Amino acid sequence: MRITGWSGGLAAAGLLLAGCGGGPGGGGGAISDGGVTLAVLNDQSGIYADTSGRSSIEAVKMAVDDYKAKYGDKAVATKIEVTGADHQNKPEIANSKAQELYDRQHADVILDVPTSSAALAVATVAKNKKKVFIDVGAASTELEGKSCNKYTFHYGYNSYMLAHGTGTEVTKAGAKNWYIVYPDYAFGQDMTKTFSAAIKGAGGSVVGSDPTPFPNDNFSTFLLKAPGLDPKPQVLGTMHAGGDLVNLVKQYNEYKLRDKNVTLAIGLLLLSDIHSLGPDALAGTRYTTMWTWNFDEKTRAWADRFQAKLNKRPTANMAANYSAALQYLEAVQRAGTDNADKVVAQLEGQKVEDMFVRNGTIRAQDHLLLHDSYLAEVKGSADVKEPYDYEKVLNTIPAAEAFQPQPDPACKL
C-alpha cells in the first residue's frame, strides 16, 4: 500500500515535471508545444557512457547555442530545450522512454541511441508517433535497411563504413594477408563478412577467421595461432569492442605480435578507448573513424570550445550528435516549422557541410548520411604533443566510397 502511494506520488511529480517541461502551449502555429525539444537518449551509466553519454547532451546544447547565434531574431525556433534520458542499454527502457519523450516531454527529435536493439526499437516508436529520430550511436545497417522508415535517419557511421574503410585501405597499403578474430554475435559476424569482402575486393586474402566467445577475457589461443598461420598474416583484424578489446590489445602486446610483424587493425575504436588504454598499447593500430578532433582548424576550434566546457576532448560520437542536432535545427529553420513531415522533407537529399560532416549528403532513398570518413592510426606516445592527441589521419575515404554505394533494396520508406 505504501508503495502505491509512493509510486503514485512519483508519477504525480513526473506529470508535473512533464507539464513544466512542455511549457505554455498555444502561441504561434509553426512551432508545436511552445518550443523545440531535442532529446538525447543514450547510455549514461553503462559501457557506452564514456563514448557518448552525458557529454553528448552538452554537445547538443552547443549546437543550440550555435543555431541561436547564427539566426538571432530570425530564428524559427525561439525556445529550444535539450533533455536527456539514460536507456541503460535496455531496449525496453529505450522503448518506453522514447514514447514518453515524444508524448510527454514533447520531444521533436530523439538523438544518439547506441545499442542496435534499442535503436531499432526507437525507430519503430518514431515511425508510429511520426516524429523524427536521428540515430548516431548504433552501428547496425538494418536502420537503413529492413527497418528503415520515413522518420528515422542514420547519422555518422555504420558497420559497413567501419569494415569497408579499414579493410580496403589497409589492404591497398600492402598488407595482403589477414587473420580476423571477432566476437561471436551479430555485430562481429557482420563486420567480419564486410571486412572479408573488402579485403578480397582490394586484392588481399583472409588467411583465417575465428569467432571468440562473448564476453571473453583470454585470447591467447588466437594470438598464439596468428604468427604460425601459413601464409603468415601481416594484419590481425579485430572486431571487438569495450572490455573485450582492452583484453585483446593487452594480450597482443604481451605476446609481442607487433615485433613479429603482425600489425593490428581494429573495427571500431574511439578516442575514449585510446585514452583508457594509453596510446602506447595501441601505437600503430589502424582503424576507420568518422571524425577526429585534431583534423583541421574547424574541428579544433570546436574541440577547444568543448574542452572549455567539459575539460576533455570530444569523441567522434559527441561531435556527431552536435552535428545531427545542428542539421535538425537548420532543417526546422528552412521548413519554418517543427512539423515532422516538413522537417523530414527538408532533411531528405540535403547536402550537409559543417565542422563534423565533410562532403555530406543525406541520401533520400534510405536516410543514411554519406560523408567523408578517415583511415587513422594511433600515434606512439613520442608523437603525442598534448593530452588526447592520439590520432593521426592517414587518408580520407571519400563519401561515395565510405558507405554503401547503393541503398538496400529491403528499405522501403
Added chain:
Amino acid sequence: MILSRLARSGRGGIVLLVLGLLAALVLPWLIYPPVALDIACWALFAAAVDLLLGFTGLLSFGHAAFWGGSAYCTGLIVLHGGMPFPVAIIGGALFAALLALPIGLLSVRLTGIYFAMVTLAFAQMIYFVANQWRDVTGGENGLQGIPREFLGLDLSDPFFFYYAGLPFVLAGLFAAWRIVRSPFGRVLVSIRDNPARARALGYPVERYRLLAFVLSAALAGTAGGVFAIGHGFAALDGLYWTTSGQVVMMVILGGIGTLWGGAIGAAIVVQLQDFLATAGFEGVGIVTGSIFIVIVLLFRRGIWGTARHLLISRRQADPPVSPAAGAAEEPVESPEPAPAPASPHPAGD
C-alpha cells in the same frame, strides 16, 4: 500490479483483494502506461519465480529462458503466423512450458546452488542459440516491429493495451494463487520444508518439483509474451542472465514465499529504472544496489513479508510465518528441525 493482497487474515483478505484489483486498474492513470504494463508483466514473472523459490524451495537462476523464449515465440507467431496477440501469448506460454520440460527433467534432482547453476547454464544455452540463430531471432537486433492488433482494434496506444494485457497477468496471478492454495501446493510446501519426509509419505518428490517447474515456466512465459507484445519487440537481453537476476531480486525485495510481494518488488525496480533514466544521475547500479542492501538488511522477510509478519504477530499470538524457504535445503536430516505445521498459512482455507 499490486494485486489482491490475499493476506489470509479473514475479511482483511477480501479488502486487500479489492484494493489490489483497484490498484491494478488505475495504475496506468497514475504512472506512464508502458511502465505500468512493465510492472504488471514483471509482477507475474516474479510470482512465477516465487512459486518455485518460496513454495517449492528451488532457486531458479534460469527463468530468463522462459520469459525471453516465450517473448520470441510470441513475436514469431504474430509476425509469421499473423495470429492475433492473445493466441500468440498462449502459444508463447505453451512454448515456455515445453522448454521447461527437458530442462526441469535434468535439473529437479538437484537443489540449492546446484539447481541454480544448472538452470543458469541451460538459460545461457538458450541465450546463445537465440544469439546465433539470426535468421529466426534477428540476433542482437532482436525481433522488431511486432504488431498488436486484435479483431481490427487498434491497440497501438499503450494506455489501451494495458487493459488488453492485464487480463493475462491477472489470470496468471490467479493461477499462481490457486496452485499455491491447492493440495498440490501443500505438497510442494512440504517438499520444500522436508523432502525426505515428503518422500517417506509416498509423494514422488521429483515429479512434483518438475510439475512446479513447468507451471512456473508457463506463467513466466505468459508474462514474457505480454511484455513482448506490449513493447512490440523481443530482444536478446530478455534471455540474458541479468533478467533472471532481476526477477529474483524483485522476489527478494517483495518477500520470498508471499506471492504478491513480487509485485511490490517489480513496482520498485521498474519504477526505479524509469525514474533513474531521467534523474540525471550516473550511478544507476549504485542506487538500485544500495536500496537492495537496505531492504535485505532492514526487512529480512522482504517488504510484503515484513508487513504481513507485523500484521499477523499483532493480531494473534501465533508463531510467525515460517521464514522464507532457504534455497540450500538438505534433502535428508536437515540440521534444523523442520517447522512443525505443514502449511505456512495458519489461517488458510
